[in-house]
Amino acid sequence: xxxxxxxxxxxxxxxxxxxxxxxxxxxxxxxxxxxxxxxxxxxxxxxxxxxxxxxxxxxxxxxxxxxxxxxxxxxxxxxxxxxxxxxxxxxxxxxxxxxxxxxxxxxxxxxxxxxxxxxxxxxxxxxxxxxxxxxxxxxxxxxxxxxxxxxxxxxxxxxxxxxxxxxxxxxxxxxxxxxxxxxxxxxxxxxxxxxxxxxxxxxxxxxxxxxxxxxxxxxxxxxxxxxxxxxxxxxxxxxxxxxxxxxxxxxxxxxxxxxxxxxxxxxxxxxxxxxxxxxxxxxxxxxxxxxxxxxxxxxxxxxxxxxxxxxxxxxxxxxxxxxxxxxxxxxxxxxxxxxxxxxxxxxxxxxxxxxxxxxxxxxxxxxxxxxxxxxxxxxxxxxxxxxxxxxxxxxxxxxxxxxxxxxxxxxxxxxxxxxxxxxxxxxxxxxxxxxxxxxxxxxxxxxxxxxxxxxxxxxxxxxxxxxxxxxxxxxxxxxxxxxxxxxxxxxxxxxxxxxxxxxxxxxxxx
Numbered sequence: 001x002x003x004x005x006x007x008x009x010x011x012x013x014x015x016x017x018x019x020x021x022x023x024x025x026x027x028x029x030x031x032x033x034x035x036x037x038x039x040x041x042x043x044x045x046x047x048x049x050x051x052x053x054x055x056x057x058x059x060x061x062x063x064x065x066x067x068x069x070x071x072x073x074x075x076x077x078x079x080x081x082x083x084x085x086x087x088x089x090x091x092x093x094x095x096x097x098x099x100x101x102x103x104x105x106x107x108x109x110x111x112x113x114x115x116x117x118x119x120x121x122x123x124x125x126x127x128x129x130x131x132x133x134x135x136x137x138x139x140x141x142x143x144x145x146x147x148x149x150x151x152x153x154x155x156x157x158x159x160x161x162x163x164x165x166x167x168x169x170x171x172x173x174x175x176x177x178x179x180x181x182x183x184x185x186x187x188x189x190x191x192x193x194x195x196x197x198x199x200x201x202x203x204x205x206x207x208x209x210x211x212x213x214x215x216x217x218x219x220x221x222x223x224x225x226x227x228x229x230x231x232x233x234x235x236x237x238x239x240x241x242x243x244x245x246x247x248x249x250x251x252x253x254x255x256x257x258x259x260x261x262x263x264x265x266x267x268x269x270x271x272x273x274x275x276x277x278x279x280x281x282x283x284x285x286x287x288x289x290x291x292x293x294x295x296x297x298x299x300x301x302x303x304x305x306x307x308x309x310x311x312x313x314x315x316x317x318x319x320x321x322x323x324x325x326x327x328x329x330x331x332x333x334x335x336x337x338x339x340x341x342x343x344x345x346x347x348x349x350x351x352x353x354x355x356x357x358x359x360x361x362x363x364x365x366x367x368x369x370x371x372x373x374x375x376x377x378x379x380x381x382x383x384x385x386x387x388x389x390x391x392x393x394x395x396x397x398x399x400x401x402x403x404x405x406x407x408x409x410x411x412x413x414x415x416x417x418x419x420x421x422x423x424x425x426x427x428x429x430x431x432x433x434x435x436x437x438x439x440x441x442x443x444x445x446x447x448x449x450x451x452x453x454x455x456x457x458x459x460x461x462x463x464x465x466x467x468x469x470x471x472x473x474x475x476x477x478x479x480x481x482x483x484x485x486x487x488x489x490x491x492x493x494x495x496x497x498x499x500x501x502x503x504x505x506x507x508x509x510x
Contacts, residue, residue, distance in 0.1 A: 093209070096164075096206075105237040106237070106240045110244070115129070119335065127470040130463070144452055161274050168268030171261075172261050172262065174191050175264070208447065230359075234357075234424075237356035238357055245345040245348050326493045326495060326496070366424070382423070382425065386422050391486070394486055434451065
């Protein structure tokens with residue numbers, strides 16, 4: 001997608017996720033951002049296996065067979081027990097997953113506060129802000145490690161519950177530090193890094209749960225489950241959007257950080273709803289024992305390597321990385337709209353509210369109209385349209401929009417609304433595809449690997465954008481070359497299109 005059209009703040013990643021940056025949802029801006037991620041619907045799920053099984057693998061297989069099959073547990077439940085939304089049962093398990101995604105969205109309450117804190121309290125330039133944003137996204141680049149830990153090392157007898165609880169506590173700690181002790185760009189970067197680690201780890205855990213449910217399901221069911229997850233995240237962004245700006249205006253950034261510190265505790269609370277078999281002491285001892293742990297580790301590494309090197313996984317992943325790695329001008333635009341145009345935190349909160357609603361509309365657009373459309377067509381159309389619309393930021397920078405009778409405020413809202421809908425709609429099939437590529441037994445690890453590659457592309461794009469910002473001399477006070485920066489960033493979004501052939505031709509339902 002085009003970059004530089006965001007009006008709500010700096011890039012997040014996967015956090016993302018991320019309603020404030022409508023360019024590409026994290027994954028994780030890291031919202032996604034992150035938010036935030038890849039494939040899952042255009043080819044049959046790849047099954048990893050070997051016809052030659054040595055005694056160590058046979059030992060591992062016998063141990064794995066003792067574990068409960070999550071699919072069998074789910075299918076054994078009477079479907080009539082729970083209400084359904086778009087084909088997804090609102091079971092306690094699914095409610096826990098949706099709540100964790102909701103927390104990821106509602107954590108956007110502090111995103112504007114962080115941007116203003118770095119700009120006004122620490123007096124950083126756009127390039128420095130972009131670098132800190134990229135540094136804070138590092139936890140999203142090693143998501144396979146969290147998946148490996150979650151899959152291989154049960155904590156207190158659980159592979160999912162315990163890590164969700166710990167992630168919530170870590171997030172509360174990070175924002176508590178921001179509210180009290182942080183007073184430099186280094187301590188701020190460290191605290192934001194901890195918060196990003198909290199969200200990334202919990203994201204891996206719930207992603208693995210989603211993948212377990214998507215395995216073996218139809219494209220429509222899998223897409224509906226992904227839509228529920230990202231819809232919950234978008235709803236969380238809507239809940240926090242307006243207040244993110246008004247609270248900064250009224251009470252200051254420290255107060256907002258303090259309020260945000262309580263939100264990750266919701267993740268810890270809903271962990272008890274996860275339907276997970278508690279391993280017996282013998283199974284835990286086997287998992288933690290030298291032979292059991294080593295064999296589990298070897299098996300996961302073999303499965304991961306065997307899966308990733310397959311052309312039907314590697315080639316689409318390469319395209320997604322390049323698609324995400326185009327440079328962005330979000331940090332420079334944030335400084336322009338606040339320092340030059342005088343947009344207040346309260347108004348930016350309203351813009352963030354619009355982009356959060358637009359993200360939800362993008363989820364609905366995909367869920368009801370685009371699930372059967374080939375990926376190539378989705379990427380081609382949304383990238384070209386997004387790049388063209390991204391150029392409209394030049395009108396805002398040069399003031400030409402006012403000559404057409406459109407105020408800066410309304411122009412920013414309209415631009416962000418359209419771009420966010422396109423971005424979210426183009427990103428949904430990536431997530432569905434990634435889920436359905438994961439083989440049984442290593443859902444968290446492989447899905448996290450695919451998402452990390454996507455996040456690495458997004459971080460790379462942010463750092464390239466920071467370098468271009470520095471090169472063109474765009475600072476917190478000088479925006480002479482900002483229009484040129486926007487044009488270059490948006491044109492670069494078209495560069496991956498000749499590689500669309502790396503994606504499969506068939507639709508997601510094929």
